[in-house]
Amino acid sequence: MPEMVETSALEVRGVSVTFGGIAALQGVNLDVRPGEVTGLIGPNGAGKTTLFNVISGLQRPDSGEVLLDGRDVTKLGTNRRARLGLARTFQRLELFGSLSARDNVQVGLDARRDKGDLTAQGLLHRVGVSADADRQVSTLPTGEARLVELARALAIDPKLILLDEPCSGLDDNETHLLGNLLRELADEGRGVLLVEHDMSIVLTICDRIFVLDFGELIASGTPAEIRRDPRVQAAYLGTAPDPSEPEA
Amino acid sequence: MTTFLTFTVIGIVSGAVYAIVATGLVVTYTTTGVFNFAHGAVAMFAAFSYWQMTQSWGWNSLLALVVVLFIEAPLLALFVEETYMRRLYGATVVRSLMVSLGLLLILVGLAQAIWPAEQRSLPEFFAGHTVSLFNVVITYHQVIVVIVAILIAIGLRIYLRQVRSGIAMRAVVDDPDLLAMAGASPRRVARSGWILGFFLAALAGILISPELQVQGLDINFLTLLVVNGYAAAIVGRLRNLPWTFAGGIALGLAEAYATGYLPGHIPVNLVSEISVLTPVVFLFVALLVVPSSRLRAVGRLTVATPPRVASLVESIRGSVLFVAIAVGATFVLGGSMIGSVTQGLALGIVALSLILVTGYAGQVSLCQLTFMGIGAFVMSKVASGGASWWGLIIGVLVCAAVGAIVSLPALRLQGLYLALATLAFAQAAYYGFFSNISFIPQGGAVPVGRLSIPGISTSGDKAYMVFVAVAFVLCAIGVLAIRRSVWGRRLVALNDSPAAFATLGMSPQLSKMLVFAASAALAGIGGVLYAGQPLALNANDVQMFASLELVLFVTIFGIRTVTGAALGGLAAALLPLASSHLPWWGTGLTGVAAGVGISLMANVPDGVLGVPWLVRNVRIPGISPRRAPSIEAVQGA
Structure with a gap:
């Protein structure tokens, strides 16, 4: 380093x-x-x-x-x-509760001016929750929900x-x-x-x-x-x- | 100098009443988290009860005072808390606002049913007794009002700082969980908050009523005391009691001086509306001065499953069915029904604008019918009383611009402030503009023509109904397309967590303003079509109360679905028709309907269409919300 x-x-x-x-x-x-x-x-x-x-x-x-x-x-x-x-996650989750995990990340991607080659699915895969991409995030277990928040934060690169x-x-x-x-x-x-x-x-x-x-x-x-x-x-x-x- | 002093005295007296109203609002809001839009309605109901006891039944006024202030108001508070409000603690702003608006309509409906319109007045306390101060004659009543207000201020301060239950009320504001751990019951504190709030509202209602020389006891006027109350409370940022008190006095003085010195400087027809317009101007100025609130992490996850959003194919399929039903209905319905259904469909378009701004983006607007009126008014001016597509386009643009400007001061602040600002705006627009003969002569009606497409005449009522039905489904398809778009996803995200929204680099303020402007524009389209039916815009159709009713009807049927918009619009147009066929209590029917809405809202956030058994059995492809397969409940942290 x-x-x-x-x-x-x-x-x-x-x-x-x-x-x-x-x-x-x-x-x-x-x-x-x-x-x-x-x-x-x-x-x-x-x-x-x-x-x-x-x-x-x-x-x-x-x-x-x-x-x-x-x-x-x-x-x-x-x-x-x-x-x-600057991106962050929250101790008490601040997810977009009524959206799916994928859409949570997609909102982050859409916020960028240049999209890069990241995809919501790719980011969810990276944090290890791609299997639940289509579930509404408020139904996810806390640990997984935290990872979705991380994927969303990563979406803005x-x-x-x-x-x-x-x-x-x-x-x-x-x-x-x-x-x-x-x-x-x-x-x-x-x-x-x-x-x-x-x-x-x-x-x-x-x-x-x-x-x-x-x-x-x-x-x-x-x-x-x-x-x-x-x-x-x-x-x-x-x-x-x-x-x-x-x-x- | 004497004139100035006279106005000052008048200002301080009405300011003292506003201070009591505002204090009650703040006490309830801070202890329960529910902003009680029905606060003025409680004042109204108490004043009418007091009138009933003293004037109609001839009770001793002291006895009546005790009964109203210490029995009726607290019992009403407990009843309301028990039935509705207790389910709202920690609920979203939208839900708690809807419930308190529903309560407002119930109380107004009840009052209309019990006390049919006639001139009523309350005598002053110690009528005829006056004192003279610096050549200004002051009645005993005025002195009493001021003394009572001061006693309330001092008493509350002692109560909140030195009495155990009062300290608990302050503690619940800071941290309800901690308070619960310390052994106090947040529920009991909330009850005290409601009782104290209702008591103060009732007191204010009884104190101000004898001062209403011109209109006498007036349901609307007293109900709308809530606007004066919150305009004053904003000075204290809805929290600080001393500042709220000062805000009340300041508002009273502003109103008195405006009444005293403005006539001659403003259009003559605005003069009679000064008392309505002053709090609104005061409110917007206060909004500009209040420092912006920081975004806060709410730490609450939206758990309710949102209605599934129909795909384009589904929405087109549903639309075809909808128009087919409308065409079929033209063969069945009689003349006057055709007109009402057409207006209901146009109101449905206004309701769609609520789906966009409130259902998706979570921003409460209580002035959509004002935008409806603006759209129709602009059409009338541009097309000289007829209709043209240019008129529609310009009307839509004007609505969007006005919407953006109205929302601007409140956007820096939390969602509640937008609701407060829009309600005040609706009020000001009606009294200052639509019902004002300087702007709209001929009994408050402006001629508006019917839009049509080349080759198809809409001059027949049935043809126009189908035309409006087609317009509705096009707007509905558009709203659903927005929801599926990048922007729609963003609106939902903004609603769920503004803080997270901002941490992704998007401006919550800008997004709120855009969606507000877009919804104002859509309401303008609805307005053009609405006014086209009777070929005129009537000022009475754009009253603030009508906006409230529409919001509630849409909420009852589901504020996140386009079906909810259609049914809500139709209900808002057809219910008055039904109540006109009923006996004297029919005027209160809207209140009863609102009550049903309240009960539903307190339990089912998605309204009637969100009740699972109903949706499971009745499902219109493409337009009914389909619930996502039920998954296990949210896991706690």
Whole structure:
């Protein structure tokens, strides 16, 4: 993987958000490089989803900036950011519930100015749910529905993709396959930002990891560094790292 | 100076009533998530009940007050909550709006049946007693209104901040799940929200009625207090009570000053409509000032299976059958029925515009008949009272343009705001334009001719009926083709999740505006054909209430299917015919029909056509919705 990268796919500078006097994010800095899978971890309520909303334009930060490919997008709306190559999935599913899986992806494809040679069926195949392409997505099991959301996000051929707990609802084998897919996406030169509670996959596939706690960034580094960081262990992992777990 | 002070006093007094109305709306909306369009209707019903008790039965006014405010209003609230509203918590904006609109029509229908039109008035409290302040004579009643409003404001503040059940009401706004975990019952909180809302509505209705010198107790006027209420509430973004209160006072002052100083500067016939037009102008200004709401991930998956969309072949097959039935009907139906059915089919085209904007895109429009009127009016002007295809084209374009402009201020905001804006627009268009003799003289009718195709005369009523039936099926085929197109898929996606829609790079605002303009244009086509039947557009046909009824009828039959549009349009045209053959209570029939619609809507989102047993047994190929094979229920997260 590249050691030195020209511009970050995403750069978050000093972002703060408060909800009714409670700081959800305080001066968070974070960057995602193209070609890398970057993890974002932290306990529930740490502000991960809020940060995703700030990055994708669903939440306006009180202060701070968001840059995509070096361009300040803090004032742009969600759809403008998507046009600049930002895609995301949602922790609580935001599918087009009354459409089929195929049509969900097709809406994404149709939104593009140049279609490329992607097809809805091809994208569903890629995430592994092509068998259920014609089912109404609201009837799909959660895990599969998440994968449809991922396929839909990929339909806009994003340069940067934000994934909010994509593995919840998946079994071990599916999680493993998804991990491989995320690596593949990074290898295609995309930046991937992954929020996930499944620590084994985070530690396995991420190049770098950022740790949020109570709205503050408390650590960042390679998986190996994160495992060793005492504050991370205290705040998140809860226990000393298990030496039997594989290094990234 | 005295004049100014006099207007100020009048403004503050009516502003105090609007503040009470708006406060009630906000309390119910924030605690239950249901925006009660029937809020004004509740005020109306309470005022009429109070009139009945004090004026007709001669009760002591204090006793009547207690009965109306503390017995009737709370019981009505509990009944409504129990029967309809409790099924709506967490429902879509469209569903909850429809139910509260249905309640509005029920209350209006009941009131029309119980209290036939006649001049009624309520005396002021302590009539004849006045005080004088800076040379301005103020009645005791006016003083009481202001004091009551202040007491309500203070009382609510204490209740919501210091009383346990009041704090729970505030908590439910923030997080109902958390509240439930803390041991409070969200259902009980919702009930308090309804009771408090109905109480405040009833209070406002009784307080304002004695001030209505000219029209006296008036069903429409009181029912439409809801428009004043929400115009004020928008200042508080439908949430903040102090701002809502300020909004009410501001609206009252704006109205008083407009009444005081505008005459002489505006067309003379608009002067009598200032009290109707002020809240609408106020509303649109407030909409422009309110900061836009951010898109939010709703985290709710649409679970209802949508009706299957007919293919082109199926829709053509269904259309042929439909026209064949229409041709057959011309041999069976008598003269006046032909006219009503023709207008019903034209209303069906307007209903198709609702399928597009509400059924597919999930945006509630309550002013489609206004666009119908605009289409017919433009035709009349362009074709000088006749009909021409150019007139149709220009009419359609004007409708689209007006639609885009009307929707513009509300698009930055959530779906509810569009519904509020369109209702206000329908109201303003009727009073400010269609029923206004400066624009439409001759008793509110403009001559409109019948469109025809070369070689085929449509001057006969039967021929015209078939012509309109053909126009309907063409529009229906078009709407279904839109639904199958890239754009149609996009509209459904927009409805299901605006946030996800935006994350794919599409602008929800632009899409909403386009679909709104398109539906306005389609309603304009319906209007041209509708007015062609009696050869005139009558102002009464484009009243706001008529728009509401059409929306409800279409909803009853299924707002996502073209069959629903056909049946809804026909029902809207034929029901008045039926009620005219009934005795005195017939005028309330529409309300009863709406009640049936409400019960259905609260249970079956797809209306009558969505009731499985009905569809399974009766299926018209191509036009009936076919339900997808049932699959297992959605798996929870």
